[in-house]
Amino acid sequence: MNKALKNAGGASVDGRLLLSMHRTMLRIRHFEETIRRLAASGAVPGLVHLCAGQEATNVGIIAALEDRDFIASHHRGHGHCIAKGAPVEGLMAEILGKASGMCGGRSGSMHVIDMERGNLGTNGIVGGGIPLAAGAALAARARGSDDVCVCFFGDGALNQGLLHECMNMAAIWKLAVVFVCENNGYGEFTAIDDVTAGPSLPGRGEVFGIPSEMIDGMDVQAVYAAARKAVDYARAGHGPSFIICNTWRFGGHHVGDKQEYKDDEETRAWRLRDPLLRSAKALSAAGIVSEEAIAQMEQDAISEMAALADGVRNGSEPAAQTLLEHVYG
Amino acid sequence: MAKPSHAERLELFRRMLHMRRFEEMVIRLAQAYEYTGRQHLHIGHEATGAAVAMAMRAGDKIHTTHRNHGYVIACGADPGRAFAEIMGRRDGLNGGKGGSWHLCDAERGFQSTSAMVGGSIALAAGAAFALKLAGSGNISFAHFGDGTLDEGVAYESLNIASIYELPVLFVCENNSKAGQRPSSMLAAARLQDVPAALQIHCELVDGADSDAAQIAFQKAADRVRETGKPVFIEATLERWPGSHQVKAAFPTGVTDLSLALNLDKVEGKHADWIKQSDPILRATRALIKDGVSDLVGLLEMDAKVNLLMEDARSFAEASPFPDASVAFTGVFAS
């Protein structure tokens, strides 16, 4: 159980860690599946953006962090919250706008903030989390602490001036930030190639002297290995890194998006690269756990999430008299 | 491209002299009138500005930053109306509403000067977009300083110019000083690395060398016209010691062309700048050395320019302040 694994990319991950990452990915997948069903039944107010397909980037990166470290997420951020340890019932309740939600029904899917676990929040503004993450790193520097902060953003944010500004400042001040682009090929409904200039995406970080690499975001071991390196580099005071994880969202931009802009062939090819299939295969091939045990893990995740759905759906709505609370302290 | 002809070199120098004598007069006006607004003088940048202006054709557009006086003069604006604007007078280029920071002479393609850092670069991309739509074959020019690349909007605009193949020439005047506190805090090793990462063709030129600048900007503008794609030029400049004027003054003295042949006589705190970095003196030497003109000829030209500036000053001084009622007009176009 404790033996080291080697995958095709050469990344090696401790067996127990891989198992735990696989379990977290399963929980995210089935959490999202539950939300999808709830949304389809009309139980979710507003728009909801699911991350199914991108679990490896969520989990592989956050597995390299310690509890005290920070993350800042984006609108497709349920997986980040779960990987950082958010209680799934509270998260689900928040997405449904319930009183028992992590933010009392104020934030919904796009603004879940979990300060207790160093999560600066999912964010409704493209690129909005980037300076928040850099700020957490600035605060760590001012405190003299070696806490690290990861900021997640999508490929759409690559063309935001904020990213350019924050990479520059993180570089000149050697802030402990890891910039993680989850590149799923589409910013909302627009293909990345149509709007993103330049010969190479890592080049956008390299300009500032930031170590930058593009990796397979469907391989949790490769993601973890890149994150381990970047987090250690940041913690040692060397400054920021930039990781571009090529990945794919199995769903649309939001639940209900018909995805007419995507090519069917491409979609099928990415489906075959499902990060869960890949880690399951690695686990059983290395003899860490049996296939039956892996299947059981999946069943457990399904049951865990499905069991929550009804209770959360029937949970009480926040009382109107709480409306004005917490505008100010 | 062919080396510029003697006539073209003289024309460039003539424009540079206009720019220099204009700014010197601005200093005198500021001394005389205790003018309270601020201005950012373009002294030391004349070779770049004149070369850009000469690369422009009728119908081209330019957007600049607040260090704009030189450009508007190089583009051929009436210096009297420019002085009047800086003094907030009725006959100013903008009728007194814009002032030093927002000079505008749309007839000459001098679109606007934005005092918001990053403003000019994005507006020029927009102008290029319109020119491309109109299919006129015209191009636009964006003038900005090295600090502009710190701004996210600059990065966004470069990306957009690259993906849409907009005909815009980005003119970056880099006057940051190595070893001093930089005006630019960019982590990039070279300014050009930013546009290069976005697949924009880049060139570097010594911005104080008028011959080099004239060739480089002409070539770059030709390239933008031919390919329809953006080009980025970084012009390196040594900052003029009076660049940030709190009190109007002549830290390097009033320009004296004859010093070009007597550089050993130059002394004082800023001797290095005068000897090595003043584009006017450098051009004077080169023109004489290459036999394009002699000192007497250049001094004659200079005397004419000085007279012109005196007249322009008188014009501006005679211009009254605008009538109060116009403060409230022109907010909206009709």
Add this chain to the structure above:
Amino acid sequence: MDESRLMNFRDAVLEALFLEMRADPNVILVGEDVGAAGGVFKQTQGLFDEFGDRRVIDTPISEPGAFGMAIGAAMSGMRPVFEVMFGDFMTLCMDQLVNQAAKVRYMSNGAARVPLVLRTTMGTGANLGPQHSQGFYAWAAHTPGLKVVIPSNAADAGGLMRAAIRDDDPVLFFEDRLLYNSSCEIASGLPIVPIGSARIVREGRDVTIIAIGRMVAFAQEAADRLAKDGVDVEIVDPRTILPLDEATIVGSVKKTHRAIVVDGAPRAYGVTGEIAATIMEQAFDWLDAPVMRIAAVNAPVPVSRSLEPLVRPDANTIENAVRAAIA
């Protein structure tokens, strides 16, 4: 033993920064040229020498990124004072201000907070033109989650800055550059002035002038002139626009039965409209005349020396308005 001192506006705010930075190691200063350069208006001189580059941080010209970063630092335990050189550049920070800073506490149901001061300069009178003179506090006051402070004198400026730094919510602190050299007596220790309390600058019976920031001084000048003709003017300085001390304002109007609201920023959809509407809603039956508004005209701020002063009110316009109101 408590000796007061004569101090100008700029120095009072600077002293507030020294006091608060000494008292709390989490207070940091972030902005363009705030460090070794000491600020473009000499408003941060000496801070860098005492507190060093970890706490006095010079940023690139990257307002959105740097301000967003200050918000992130505030969420993570710091108390940043973020400086925007000209209030006009606040436009560059709007997304961070409205979509992040103002909402974080509410969105997190109180779990996260943004104790931050955005300090910026504004004001007409220096011929700086349309992009360097604007006062944008009406937008901020239209944004729940923010607090908006506009001091009119040195003592309030110092005292309110101390309160702003100690506040657990984002506070916008607008400083009129034309007040920087104006001095007043300040009590020893630079007393804290609470946010949200108006000050009655001058008591009177005939008419209430509610004046914002630098307009207070113009109102005083007008009141002095009017007093010679037996007109007794009361002046209220709200000091804080959000939260607005409605009780003091409405109370004063109920006493005088007439109100004039004076502001140096544009009238349309601005602070004068807000205060006028509040008075008309809450003191309608006490009013002998409609509330008058005097504010900047609906035009950008021109540079010209002859045009610029016409844009905003001064002592003459206020005096004329009072005479019209009591006629």
Add this chain to the structure above:
Amino acid sequence: MPQMNLAEALIDGLIWSLRADPRATIIGRGIAGHGPEHAAEDRLKQEFGSRIIDPPTSEAAVAQLGTGAAMAGARPFVHYGTAVFAYEAWNQFINEAANIHYMSNGQLSAPVTFHLFHGIRGGGGPQHSGSPYAMYANNPGLEIVLPTSPRDAKGLMRSAMASNNPTIVIQNAQLLGLTEDVPAEDYSIPFGKAVVKRDGRDVSVIACSRSVIDALEAADILEKEGLSVEVVDIRTLAPLDVDTIVASVEKTGRMVAVDETYEICGVASELIASVVTRAFSALKTQPVRVGRPMTPVPFSPPLEAAVNPGTQKIVDACRRACKR
């Protein structure tokens, strides 16, 4: 006369504008939203596909792309899906587009149209429900247009595209499905003309955008109580037609100002301040404001409903104004 929903009418106005002026160009997509009315955009794509570009997520530069192009002779229409995203382009709207005509003393103008969706839209939460138009209107140099019916949407869009000024057409997204007969031919509706949507005797409700629809509903309810409510739609925030509003208030003697945005420094405050100054002596009771309370828009449906200044709050305000 064909029936159109508001989204279709908006697109129709744009199509007429593009037909009329070859300099007109479209930057952005999703102009008819992403809701059930989104297909309205297809007509535009079919006829003018080559004049539409789809920009990167670079709000600031895209605003400036439109403004710079307008200054150089184009007539761009720039679409931002959600008004709050345009906070990132605030500087470009306020410091560049709004100022340029004045600063240049009329040498240049910026005939650019910015199109935004605003408002409480159902689950939009704190960052997607913003209505920043009062903030825009605080700034000189911008025209602010808020269509509330398909007919208005078409005619006002046509005026926006023909205007020589930077114009912000800011549309409550929940109104996109409103349907009525709309003239098929080309027409425009001028800015600065408020419209009396419903005649009444007892109280004037002055409203804009979504609140106009809510006010009309409130008027129906109050009619049954014997209260006759006049409803005025101001249609453009800048220029503001104070004359029409004053005339209405002088007629009824009572005023309720309603707007979906925040009360403080919002539209309702400005309406009261500017109208009451002129109609003070005609007023029988104090004016009443109805606006969004000062909290971010919460996500949860019952909380969201509590911040929306909807029909019931307008009914209550009218009763208060009439001392009932």
